[in-house]
Amino acid sequence: MTTDRAAFDRQLPSWLAAPVLILVASVPYAQEVKHEFHAQIDLRWVATDVERSFTDGGLGLGRFDEGHQDLQLGRAFLDYRGRLAETIDLQVTLDAYGDADKNPIDVSEAFLEWRPYPAAGWRWRTRLGAFYPPISLENRGPGWQSAYSISSSAINTWIAEEIRTIGAEVNATWLGSRLGKTVDVSLIAAVYGWNDPMGVVIFERSWAIHDRQTALFGHLPKMFPQGSGRAGLELFHEIDDRAGYYAGVQISWPERVVLRALHYDNRGDPAAFNGYESAWLSRFDSAGLRVEWPSDWTLILQWMGGDTGVGPSDDGRGLLIVDYDSYFALLSRAFGAHRLTLRFDDLATESSRGAQFFNNYQDVDGWTLAYLFELDDHWQLAAEALQLRGELAQRSRMGLDPQLRERTFQLAIRYAF
Amino acid sequence: MFKRLNLLLWFACCWLAAATPVWAARIELDVLDHEGHGVADVVVVALLQNATATAGAPASRSPAIMDQAGRQFVPHVLVVQTGTPVAFPNSDSVAHQVYSFSAAKRFQLSLYRGHAHPPLVFDQPGLVVLGCNIHDDMLAYIYVTPSPYFAKTAADGKLVLDDLPAGNYELRLWNPRFNEPQAELTRAVRLQTEQRLALNVRLTRALAPEPRPKPAKPGWNDY
Numbered sequence: 001m002t003t004d005r006a007a008f009d010r011q012l013p014s015w016l017a018a019p020v021l022i023l024v025a026s027v028p029y030a031q032e033v034k035h036e037f038h039a040q041i042d043l044r045w046v047a048t049d050v051e052r053s054f055t056d057g058g059l060g061l062g063r064f065d066e067g068h069q070d071l072q073l074g075r076a077f078l079d080y081r082g083r084l085a086e087t088i089d090l091q092v093t094l095d096a097y098g099d100a101d102k103n104p105i106d107v108s109e110a111f112l113e114w115r116p117y118p119a120a121g122w123r124w125r126t127r128l129g130a131f132y133p134p135i136s137l138e139n140r141g142p143g144w145q146s147a148y149s150i151s152s153s154a155i156n157t158w159i160a161e162e163i164r165t166i167g168a169e170v171n172a173t174w175l176g177s178r179l180g181k182t183v184d185v186s187l188i189a190a191v192y193g194w195n196d197p198m199g200v201v202i203f204e205r206s207w208a209i210h211d212r213q214t215a216l217f218g219h220l221p222k223m224f225p226q227g228s229g230r231a232g233l234e235l236f237h238e239i240d241d242r243a244g245y246y247a248g249v250q251i252s253w254p255e256r257v258v259l260r261a262l263h264y265d266n267r268g269d270p271a272a273f274n275g276y277e278s279a280w281l282s283r284f285d286s287a288g289l290r291v292e293w294p295s296d297w298t299l300i301l302q303w304m305g306g307d308t309g310v311g312p313s314d315d316g317r318g319l320l321i322v323d324y325d326s327y328f329a330l331l332s333r334a335f336g337a338h339r340l341t342l343r344f345d346d347l348a349t350e351s352s353r354g355a356q357f358f359n360n361y362q363d364v365d366g367w368t369l370a371y372l373f374e375l376d377d378h379w380q381l382a383a384e385a386l387q388l389r390g391e392l393a394q395r396s397r398m399g400l401d402p403q404l405r406e407r408t409f410q411l412a413i414r415y416a417f
Numbered sequence: 418m419f420k421r422l423n424l425l426l427w428f429a430c431c432w433l434a435a436a437t438p439v440w441a442a443r444i445e446l447d448v449l450d451h452e453g454h455g456v457a458d459v460v461v462v463a464l465l466q467n468a469t470a471t472a473g474a475p476a477s478r479s480p481a482i483m484d485q486a487g488r489q490f491v492p493h494v495l496v497v498q499t500g501t502p503v504a505f506p507n508s509d510s511v512a513h514q515v516y517s518f519s520a521a522k523r524f525q526l527s528l529y530r531g532h533a534h535p536p537l538v539f540d541q542p543g544l545v546v547l548g549c550n551i552h553d554d555m556l557a558y559i560y561v562t563p564s565p566y567f568a569k570t571a572a573d574g575k576l577v578l579d580d581l582p583a584g585n586y587e588l589r590l591w592n593p594r595f596n597e598p599q600a601e602l603t604r605a606v607r608l609q610t611e612q613r614l615a616l617n618v619r620l621t622r623a624l625a626p627e628p629r630p631k632p633a634k635p636g637w638n639d640y
Contacts, residue, residue, distance in 0.1 A: 034512060038636040079636060083512070086528055117525050118550055121518050134640040142636035177556060178518055178548045255554045255628050294627050 036081040038142040040416040042074030048408040051400070054205050055099055055212065057221040059395050061364070061388055062408045063151075063210035073098030074150075074412050075211070077108075077143040089113045091131075093143050095215050102232070106215030109144065109164070121179050125171040130216055130236075133165050133246055134188060135262055137290040137300045138330065142416075144213065148298070148341040149370030150384040150410055151211045153328040155286070155304045160213040161220070162201050162235050167192030167243070177254050186250040188262070196239040196268050199280030199308030203322045206362035206392060207347035224397070230276045239279040240272035258290045270310045270318035281318055282308040296334040303327040307352065320354035328366075337375070343368040347390070364390030364404060382412040442608035444578040445615045448570050448590065450624055455574020459592045460496045463566040463578055463606075466585040480504040480536040483547070483557065485513050490547060490557030493628060494593065499563045502536035514550040521545050521561055544591075553639060556628070558593055583610045594624040 046069040052058025053065035064072060078094045093109040111129025132144055136156040140147045144160070152160060169190035176183050204223045214220060219232030248262030265283040272279040284306025291299045305325040309318020325348045332341040345366035351359055370384040388406040396402045444463065448456045480502040484491040486509060497503060507513050507530050515526040521543025526534045528551075539545065539561045549555040566586075570576040590602040597620060608614060 036511075036636070081636075083528070115550060117514070118516055118518070118548070123550065132640065140637050142638075144638070147637070173553075175518070175548060175553075178516075178546045180519075180544070180546060184553065252553075254556050256626070 034083045038079040038081075038416065039077065040143065040145075040414055041076045042412050042414045044072045044074040045411040046070065046072050046408065047410075048406070050406045050408060054201075054208060054223060055221065057223060059205055059223060059392065059398055059400070060406065061205070061208040061210075061392075061404070062386070062406050063208075063212045064408060064410075068099075074410075074414075075143075079142040084112075087114060087116050089115070095143070095213060097212055099212075100221070101215065101218045103215065103217055106218045108213050108215050110216070118175055118178075121175055123173045123175055125173070127165075127169045127171075128167075130164050130166045131169070132159060133163060133169075133190065133262065133264065134171075134248065134250070134260070135159055135286050135288065135302075135304075137258060137260070137288045137302060146211070148300075148330060148332045148339065148372075149343065149368055150382050150412055151209050151368060151370075151386055153302065153330065153343060153368075154207040154209050154326045154345045154347045154366065155302050155328065157209050157211075158202060158207060158304075158326075160211075161208075162195075162198045162214065164195065164216065164236060165190050165192045165246075166194040166216075166236060182253055184252050184254065186252070188246075188248040188250065190246050191243050192245070192266075193238045193243050194236045195244060195266050196272070196279035197233065197235045197237055197277045198266055199268075199282040199310070199322075200233055200235070200277070202324050202349065203280070203308055203310070203320070203358075203360060204394070206349040206360060206394070207324065207326055207345075207364070209345060209347075209366050209368065209386060209388065234277060237274065237277055239274045239277060240269035242267045242269055244268070256292055258288070260286075260288045262286050264306070270316065271312035278310050280308050280310045281316075282306065284324075298330070298332040298334075300330040300332075301327070309353070311354070313353075318353065320358055321352045322349055322360045323352045324349045337373060339370075339372040341368070341370040341372075343370075347388075359393050361391065361393035364388050364392065378416055380412075380414040380416065382410075382414065384408075384410045384412075386410075440583075440610050441580045442583055442610065442612040442614065444581065444588070444606070444608070445613065446570070446576045446578070446588075447615075447617045448574045448576070449617060449619045451620050451622055453619070455570070455572070456592065456594075456620070456624065457570055457572045457574060458492075458494050459570040459574070459576075459590055460494060460560045461568055461570065461576055461578065462496070462560075462562045462564050462589045462591075463581060464562075464564045464587045464589060465566070465582070466587060478502065482506065483559065484508055485515075485549070485555070488552050488555060490555055492557070494558045494560065494569065496560040496562065496567050496569060497539055498565055498567070499542050499561055500538060500540055501561075502538045503559060504532070504536040505534060506532050512551065513555070515547060516550060517545050517547050519543065519545040522559070560591060562589075581608055583608050583612070588616075590618060592624075594627065595620065596622040596625055 046064045050060035050062040050065040053060040076096045080092045082090045095108045096105045109131050111127050111131040114126045138146045146152050171188045173186040219234045244266035246264040251259045268279040268281040270281045286304040288302040307323045309321040311319025313319050328345040330343040347364040349362040366388045368386050373381040386408045392404045448459045481497045485507045512528045514528045521541040522545045542561050542563050545559040547557045586606050588604040
């Protein structure tokens with residue numbers, strides 16, 4: 001039974017890719033297809049005192065560490081958007097980070113969007129495929145890149161690590177601003193699968209701050225040894241055959257204010273195990289506000305709080321449960337081609353069940369100061385200083401001081417075409 | 418002799434034509450916010466009361482322009498007389514899909530670049546709110562009025578309506594940033610022949626903030 005499921009879960013992502021590939025293959029034959037490519041290469045110079053990053057199997061919260069600094073590949077990505085029909089778009093993002101991931105080039109998002117013409121004040125949008133849920137208010141750029149700094153906030157870093165909607169999302173927007181009212185209101189709902197291992201990273205390591213997105217077919221190194229036969233943590237698998245959902249609302253005052261709230265529940269069965277990974281029951285609420293002043297000031301506030309559980313239990317919530325909570329406040333100002341951003345992140349996790357087996361406790365503050373400079377249409381310069389300070393109890397399992405202090409400075413030169 | 422008469426008639430006509438404004442009235446208007454600063458881009462329409470039904474057909478049929486540049490509509494506010502064709506060129510490299518649900522003009526322009534669609538005739542008075550299905554931050558207004566006497570205030574809030582025939586008028590003022598109790602401000606004015614009327618209109622409440630100029634960022638997502 002378990003082996004059947006394991007085989008089943010391996011097939012499903014490729015099955016999902018099939019209609020996308022058929023559509024890509026048909027693109028040259030469709031009439032009036034518009035293609036947009038956006039590629040970027042990001043080279044970094046990194047100086048950090050992170051001892052061993054989670055990307056190298058450690059518990060460091062930064063992406064780079066003392067063994068991986070100086071000159072590094074920040075990221076290379078290709079963002080493709082094609083208009084297959086008048087109201088149907090295809091978007092695919094290919095990613096490479098030049099680290100020890102399974103595939104040197106992988107897919108981070110691939111989806112179709114159907115956006116029919118608005119009628120009677122309503123506009124429907126449907127996405128089908130693998131994509132980010134509409135939570136982040138920072139990651140607005142091509143390739144889901146932050147528009148304000150190199151590293152995303154802790155909340156959006158975690159979304160990039162563990163969360164992808166692999167399924168369908170419907171967004172119904174009441175376009176009040178086109179009906180003589182001030183605001184637009186959107187209702188969002190999605191059903192998805194293949195996200196059952198979600199929660200394992202925040203359980204083992206807690207929140208982190210960096211810019212690395214986990215690819216759909218990639219993995220992350222294991223932080224603690226486990227009995228699984230796979231080399232790393234694979235996050236996009238269906239294990240319990242139970243679909244997850246999220247539902248949310250967005251109120252926006254066009255060009256000025258966006259207010260969002262979303263409830264997420266992957267409806268995982270914490271008792272399910274496919275022979276490699278466990279299913280985790282991960283649920284959270286999130287809320288966010290972005291305000292853009294005419295004077296080029298931007299303020300972003302986001303909050304997320306929830307829990308994740310694994311292992312059989314009488315109440316079905318899991319044998320081990322970790323609660324997680326984070327918020328950030330970001331203030332950014334553009335000066336023509338220059339942008340300066342300051343962000344404060346609060347990172348907190350705590351075991352609420354089974355702490356005697358695995359004690360997860362994180363209470364860390366993060367400060368990020370970033371400077372972006374658009375030299376021209378192709379070249380961008382980015383500099384970022386990041387400091388994380390606080391306590392991470394699980395470090396003591398590795399013989400480290402639970403008090404943590406990480407400082408990372410990055411200088412990026414980006415070429416986009 | 419006839420030649421001289423022709424010439425005389427010609428001069429008489431020229432004199433008449435040139436002299437018309439001397440008889441016509443003129444309104445010099447100053448629109449001020451609640452702190453006394455000039456308000457730009459306010460639509461001002463003078464509606465002649467008791468006008469004959471035939472008056473007000475637009476003299477010019479050349480289309481007004483609502484451009485799309487830098488992922489914004491340009492201008493943000495356009496005022497036209499009923500019956501005026503409006504062209505919607507797209508000067509951007511990205512495609513747009515323009516629509517309106519407003520009662521005065523409901524339409525959709527299927528996805529396009531450049532000058533793909535012929536101008537649309539705005540044949541009903543009222544306010545038309547424009548949007549783009551691809552870029553929700555794009556928003557603009559077309560104010561359609563039956564009157565041929567209209568203009569928008571300059572950056573300093575000043576405006577001149579010239580060549581108005583004598584009569585009773587209702588002045589209507591509108592801008593999307595108004596926060597006044599009524600959607601439009603109105604003033605009744607009576608114009609005598611050759612009158613020059615200087616008028617101040619002061620808003621009672623603070624304006625809504627100006628729309629933020631959108632950075633032209635291709636590839637940005639709206640999720």
